[in-house]
Amino acid sequence: MPVNSNSIHRQVISNIIPAIIVEIMILIYNLADTFFIAQTDDPYQIAAVSLASPVFMMLITVGIIFMAGGMSCISRALGAGEKKRADSLASFGVWAGIATGVLMTILFMAFIGKILMAIGASRATIIPAYSYLSIVMASAPFVLFSMACSGILRAENKPKQAMNGQIIGNVLNIILDPIMILYLDMGITGAAIATVLGTVAGASYYIGYFLAGQSSLSIHIKNFRIKKDISLSIFAIGIPACLDPFLMSISQMIMNSLMSAYGDMPVAAAGVSMRIEQIATLIAMGCGQGVQPLLGFCVGAKDWDRYKGILKFALQIAVAISLGMVAFCYIFTEKIVHVFLVNEEAFGYAVNFLRMKLTSSVLFAIFFIFINALQAMGAAKASFILSMCRQCALYIPLLFIMNYFMGAYGLIWALPMAELLSLLQTVIFYGKIVFSPKIFVERKK
Numbered sequence: 001m002p003v004n005s006n007s008i009h010r011q012v013i014s015n016i017i018p019a020i021i022v023e024i025m026i027l028i029y030n031l032a033d034t035f036f037i038a039q040t041d042d043p044y045q046i047a048a049v050s051l052a053s054p055v056f057m058m059l060i061t062v063g064i065i066f067m068a069g070g071m072s073c074i075s076r077a078l079g080a081g082e083k084k085r086a087d088s089l090a091s092f093g094v095w096a097g098i099a100t101g102v103l104m105t106i107l108f109m110a111f112i113g114k115i116l117m118a119i120g121a122s123r124a125t126i127i128p129a130y131s132y133l134s135i136v137m138a139s140a141p142f143v144l145f146s147m148a149c150s151g152i153l154r155a156e157n158k159p160k161q162a163m164n165g166q167i168i169g170n171v172l173n174i175i176l177d178p179i180m181i182l183y184l185d186m187g188i189t190g191a192a193i194a195t196v197l198g199t200v201a202g203a204s205y206y207i208g209y210f211l212a213g214q215s216s217l218s219i220h221i222k223n224f225r226i227k228k229d230i231s232l233s234i235f236a237i238g239i240p241a242c243l244d245p246f247l248m249s250i251s252q253m254i255m256n257s258l259m260s261a262y263g264d265m266p267v268a269a270a271g272v273s274m275r276i277e278q279i280a281t282l283i284a285m286g287c288g289q290g291v292q293p294l295l296g297f298c299v300g301a302k303d304w305d306r307y308k309g310i311l312k313f314a315l316q317i318a319v320a321i322s323l324g325m326v327a328f329c330y331i332f333t334e335k336i337v338h339v340f341l342v343n344e345e346a347f348g349y350a351v352n353f354l355r356m357k358l359t360s361s362v363l364f365a366i367f368f369i370f371i372n373a374l375q376a377m378g379a380a381k382a383s384f385i386l387s388m389c390r391q392c393a394l395y396i397p398l399l400f401i402m403n404y405f406m407g408a409y410g411l412i413w414a415l416p417m418a419e420l421l422s423l424l425q426t427v428i429f430y431g432k433i434v435f436s437p438k439i440f441v442e443r444k445k
Helices: 005-038 043-079 083-118 126-155 159-183 186-213 228-262 263-299 304-331 335-342 345-377 380-406 408-434 436-444
Strands: none
Touching: 005 159, 005 186, 005 263, 005 304, 005 335, 043 083, 043 126, 043 186, 043 228, 043 263, 043 345, 083 126, 083 380, 126 186, 126 263, 126 408, 159 186, 228 263, 228 380, 228 408, 228 436, 263 335, 263 345, 263 408, 304 335, 304 408, 304 436, 335 408, 345 380, 380 408, 380 436, 408 436
């Protein structure tokens, strides 16, 4: 039966728009923290946030295990008509996520001093960085719970409901930021408290949603099973999915540590440029996350014609949006940076850093769509290898090499170089899997 392209376009757009909105809200939340802290006219607090952000992002990346792993497995189970298995997968994702969050909070509090020294905190930034991280890391169980719930709702094709909890949390955080940071004069500590309160509010929405029985899936503890076919299914997809952003956080810490050798102002500039560059990359991530459950359902139903149509349209949208955002950020670079930095030295670094980083944004958009397509097919091994290569074999070594030859600017150029090489690897891997005997035969049926 021929595939209706208009139907595909409507379905893709209806799924990616909520996902993109969530990513935009995350972006606004990240920029809001930096913006309102910048109003204190203290560049060292900005530098502290730049140092602390990759640590907090490690928490987010762990949450991706339960969100992406659950979303992929649940969507395929629903596509195959396995409702009971889908319930077990949903329950495992939620409760294992909460337990992992509690463990992460305990471990972080035990080693916070060593962590701050390792990420390059100076005498001027270690106290504000400690104030921020010691508070936000207490929200770990709520963060992981919310991300697991978001993945479940996306898997059952409820993208709007999936985004509601995240939007509630981010909006509250944005409202509280100026109150806590400026009006109550709490600075970076106020930003951390606002983050925690927003996270708890978002988690509360998901709790109410499931208790009201509005989801077709159950996360009740009675459905929790520690079975290999449940836990390993989620981890097999979730770990590779989280590995790239997890290693990205590690590489960001390494970059900050290396950059700190050139002073606190380059560190502040690198953090601001990274957050602004995320305008393009986070939207691309929203496109990939939005279409993954659609692709996973097609894989479960063995509807390869529809799979191909969804993938093609998703690539077109991701590239178009990324190009538009890159052009906007490049044209208004100085005006955008000036909103966050007034220190002349930090401003000069940030303008140059941002323009360098923007060169790789479109490459990342294509990369992320293909990675989500692989995860939708259950290609755990390929996702793992590609994620390891992108950071461990490419970006992290390039940081040291480029730092040796080009100094601070070399640390920034390392990312575009790594993005280009990793995209080439991903396209090759994807081609091999799609034309493998098993998949090729299924596609021809």
